[in-house]
Amino acid sequence: MMLRFPCRATLGVVVLSAALFLSFGARAQSITLFSDFYATQYGVAVTSLTDGQIVNISEGGIWPTNGFNQTYTIDLTEYGQGNYTIILLDGGGDGGVSFEVNTTSLPFICGGNCVGELTAGPAAAFNFTLTELDGIPGCMDESACNYDSEAGFDDGSCCFDSCVTIRLYDAFSNGWVDGQGNIGSATVGNLSGLEYGSVEFTDGASVDLDVCLAEDCYVLQLEFDNLAVEASWEIIRNGQVILEGGPGIPGGIIEEFFFVGDPECLNTGCTTEGACNYDPTATQNNGACHFAEAIANDITVQLDASGTATIVPSDVDAGSGGGCALASSDVSPNIFNAFDIGTVPALLTVTDNQGNASSGAFNVTVQDLIPPVAGANDITLAMPNTDQEVILTALQVSTSTDNAGIQSLSLSKSSFFGCGDVTTHVVTLTVTDFAGNTDQVDFNVTITHPDVDNDGICDDQDNCTDITANNFDDPANGVCQPCGLAPVFLGFAGLTAASTLDAPDGSVVLNIPSGAPTSLELTGLNGALDLTVSIPNEIGTIPAGMYSARVRDDDGCLGVASAPGGTTFGEPAVSHTLIMPYTLCCSGCGDFDTDTDGICDGSDNCTDRTAPNFNDPANGPCE
16 A cells, blocks of 8 residues: 555554564454446445345445545444355446455454456456454564564464554543544654555554564655644654654644664655655755745736736746745746736745746735826707607716726716707716716707797697698697787887886886787796786786886787787887886986986986896996
8 A cells, every 4th residue: 555645544553464463453344346447337246145135235326426545334243253255236337346345353364356357347256254253363473573472373463573562642532533523643664655554543642553564665644633833743663662743733734754673765855746946856955955945026007098907927926936946937927907906916926946836815005196088079859849858978978088997987967858958068078098087068958849930939730831821830739829819019109107116006008009919928038027917907917127128918819019900910120118117306307217227317328137237227238
C-alpha cells in the first residue's frame, strides 16, 4: 500500500503487511469489495455452506455512482467458522471488481481464495474458509522482538527486525478529535512511499501503532484536528524513545523522519515539491523551503476619455517573491470599463523560476470622474387632436455623449396635452452616466395644432371657415351664422368715466342704428381684464381700462359695421376700441388720465399697461 503525501485517505484500523504486527483489539470478520471506475456495473453474492445465502446484490446495487477508490464491506461476524462462496458480478462483462477477506479478529484465519478479482466476463466464483483457532494468538518465536510467552498459537506476526511503536498522546484524554468531527491520525512509511501502518486517534489519552521495520529511513506523517495544541507523540524502538515531539499544527500535517539502522539514508533539504528550492535528493525536510508568494495592494483607477482603465502587475505588487526568483507576474482582470464601476476583485499571480505559481487577491476600485456632455436638438411636434397626448422621448432630441456610456436620460417635461400645451416649451434634458455623474441642457419643444379656418382658435373641429360669417372667430366654434339681422355697431355715442382707477362704475352709450344687442363683450387690452356686461342692465359697470369691444344679440349674432340693402347677411363682425377713463385727476384742472395709468396729464405717450414704464411720471414712449 502506497503512502500518499500530503493528502491521504485515513484508515480506521492499523494496516498489516508481511513486516507488520498488531495488537488484537478488533473482533470482526468481513469481506471488503474494491471497484475500478465503473462501480455502478457490479454486484455480489455470498453463500455459506452452513447458513445458505448471506448477501445477494444485483449489478448496479453496490455503488450508486462511478468513481475510483470505492469500497464496500460485508460483515461476517455472526456467521463465524465455515465454508463460503463469493460470486462477483459485472453487468459490463469486462471485469474490474475484487475482494479481500479480512480476519483481523484472530483466532479466526482465512483459507482458500481469501483474495480474488473478476478480471473479465460477467461473473466469477471463489471459495474460502474461516477457521477458529484455540488459545490466544500471538508470536511464539522467542527470537522475535514481539515474542508473546502467553500465546496459544502463532498468528504469523513475529517481527525479526526492529519492533517500533508510534505512541500518540492527548493532554485532555479525548483523542485527536475536534468539535467539527475532524480526526487526527498517524501513518508510517518509507521514503519510497510504501506505507507500513496507520492509526486514527479517536479517543482516550494515548494510542499505539506497532510496526515491524527493517533497517531503512522512514517518515512518520501526523495529521491533526483543529485542537492540535493538545497533541504530542513518541517513536519507541526496542523499548527506547528515539524521537518525540509536540504540539501539532491545528488542521495541518507534520512529517517526522527517523531511521532504523544506518542514519546515512537521511539527506536534509527542502523536500516539498512546490517550493522553489525543492531538492529532489533530500530525504528529510530541513524546514527551509521557500515558496513563491504573491502580495498585492488594493488600487483605485479612473476611466479615461475612452472609457477604460488598465493596470499592470507593478501597479499592485507589494513585495511578492517569498524568497524565490520570479520568472513572471500577471494581473487578472487588467482592463476595466463602465460595467466595472465600483469594487472589482482581482488576482496578482506570480510564477517562480521552477514554474510554481502563487496568487494574491486584491481589490480594484474603478471610478469615472468625467461627467457626460449633455446636448439636445430643438424639436417641433404636431398635436393632431387636443384629446390626444403627445409624448416626447429623450432619444428623439439627445445628442449627448459620455466617455464610458450613458446610463439614463430624463426630461423635465415629456407629456403634452390640450390647447394649453400648444406653444413653445423650454425643456431640460438631464444626462446621467454609470458613475452617477450628470449634466443638463435646455432645448425648445414646439407643439403645433392645425387651425383649419385660421381663426386663431385652438380646437379640433372648425365648423365655421367662412371669414364673412358673423361667428367666424367665435371660440364657441359653431356652425357659420349668416345673421341677416345682426346689430349694426358703429361704436360709442358717449361715455361716463369711472369714479376711480379701480371702481367698476364707468358707463357707455352705444351707437346702434339697427338691431337689438343684449351683451357687450369687452376684451381687455394693455393689461385690462376681459369683461362681458348685459345690455342695458350692466352697461354702467365698466372699470377704467382699454378694451376691444363688440356686441352680440340673443341669436348669438355679433355686431357688424353696416347692413347694405337692409340685411347683415355675409357681413363680418366688427369691434371698436374703448378707453374707459376715470374721474378728473384734480377738481377743475380739466386733465384726464387718458391711458388710466394713475398719472394726471393731458398727453399720455404710453398706453400699454404691460410696458414697464406704463405709469412712469416721465410719461415717455412705451419700453
